[in-house]
Amino acid sequence: MQTTVVTARLAEAAALLVRLMPGRPAFAAHAGVLLTADDDGIELAATDGELTARVRVPGFGHEPGAALVSRRGFAATTAAIDSAEIRLMAEGSRLAVRTPNARFALPLLDRVGYTPPAQPPAVVGTIDGGLLRSAAVPVAGAASQKDALPIFTAVRVRSEGDRLELVATDRFRMAMAAPAWSPAAPAGVDALVPAGFLAEAARQAAGSGDVAIHADGDRFGFSFGGISVFGHVLAQAFPDDQVRRLFLAEPEAEAGLDAGELAGAVERAALYAGARGRVSLQLGGGVIMVRGSDEQAGESEESVKATVRGGLISRTYQARYLLDALRGFTGGPVVLRMQAGIRPTVFARPEGADPRELRYLVVPLRLARDE
């Protein structure tokens, strides 16, 4: 194996694989990157048996071949080199990364028991990269990062005609989006996708125009601009109908305002919310009144102008859930709909103003008598 590549492009590809793949796998070869050189360049691929990522980098191939080396070591080396081009060469038990005045020799990893990265499943449709990101990232943020039950760590991805529905919940809040996509296969998509993977892949895809969606019964993923990333889906049933009913709000009062302004006020109130992190919102009198209170921290009260419909009504929330909800709407208006008792409050853009159709539910806190 021998190939000459532009350092910056190789470093970018190597860093992408490090970001996309989980941190410290138990099996050493799963921490590797498989480099496969041909006449036109090199492919970097990584897999841990669950998730697979592939990135192609153009180059000038002198001698085809393959090498499996540490992903982190390769990424750190290519990122640190300041020569414009580097040459990759297999040299005995090493992959040498060479510049005119330096040689970095990475040990080849043991490939016994290693199954090379798979090919992606078939393309089932396409979606705009920017739209995918703006829908998938806030929805994935509503999933739990460490719940014992897998469905609370995943995003439900299901196609309904020309809409791609994304839903996630950790029980305390729930998010749903339904961006447009272009189906290319009648089967569509019906999958439960790990939330962290979906969010990171969508972030990477954001700069690409058309992103291809790949799926079969067991796997789900994307490809865009020489990159493909896909993994196994979770084999669990998701309560689609129950979830959909939760989004049918019967508001007692609603308020429309700039999402960023409300988020700023909630952040300031959170400074006064103490360890419990509770912030209350009161609708009425043409404002949302945002309050925090804690024995140690003190008290805060701030009014933010809003278009309010319905009676005077107040709810208390975990500040960080409010901020997560509002983050999905920053840079534009948001409408809050408060419901009876502790039924969830719905956050959405004004009707018809959101190509993502993002809606976010936050469950208010049940307060003890003396609070």
Place this chain on the structure above:
Amino acid sequence: MQTTVVTARLAEAAALLVRLMPGRPAFAAHAGVLLTADDDGIELAATDGELTARVRVPGFGHEPGAALVSRRGFAATTAAIDSAEIRLMAEGSRLAVRTPNARFALPLLDRVGYTPPAQPPAVVGTIDGGLLRSAAVPVAGAASQKDALPIFTAVRVRSEGDRLELVATDRFRMAMAAPAWSPAAPAGVDALVPAGFLAEAARQAAGSGDVAIHADGDRFGFSFGGISVFGHVLAQAFPDDQVRRLFLAEPEAEAGLDAGELAGAVERAALYAGARGRVSLQLGGGVIMVRGSDEQAGESEESVKATVRGGLISRTYQARYLLDALRGFTGGPVVLRMQAGIRPTVFARPEGADPRELRYLVVPLRLARDE
């Protein structure tokens, strides 16, 4: 107490006090900021019995008075407010921070047993702020952050005529600088100053032209642009003469090159240095050869062009000590002088090229036979 102040200036002053003062003192009032309002503005002061910092902020005083509140709470609140001006008002057991549409009420801290911040000691001379920073920060970096022996956590500050000598060591490396200053009192300075305090205060002073140096037998500090910061010195003897002798190098070989280029090569070699973090430098043949090697990580070898005098010679170092040493010379040339055996290697700018007169010693590693 009632005062109107420009939010940004108040937030900056509050943040400065949080940075300058230690984190979590045992006594609650020591985590406070004492706000003292008069006709022309407000003074923010903090002390923990050891260290004292004072910052003056101009404002429009309506009613003089004082309030002691949480330093972190006050800094976080003023930083988060986006109104241009705020009003501070004493309201019963609270200090209210008010904007046109918000009120943030910080509880007053208990002042029982609290000794208000002291006044600084007398001025003994002045130094240029930029020069102070460029000398004090690299020297303070050679002190230990957690050694059991206080002298290894401090910077020796001693005036010698029109030079202010700064020295620090943690046993494994040592740094010395001797920038020019303008003495204003015959006693001069003779102090052992906590390194963390010196570095942070020098960073803050960097933007000011003339920085006044304050000292008496027990305390040392600076004042600049409405800010004063000073603290108790360590009551320990420093082995001045022994230290000075260490800097009298008898080089076996020396090399001159760009400090940043060598630092880059050392950083890359450190990727191949494994957990022990050892990197070797070999002088000879018009280059410095930089090498790292580790069973897991692999091997690296990089040559950096240099002006070398003396025979082929090689030494091994802790990579992070090399990088600390080189950081003090980034943006210009550095000369390395290697001495016999494990006598320290000296890093300095070429003769006469450094108004700070910074010199840095790093002790090479004693290697076992098989290395």
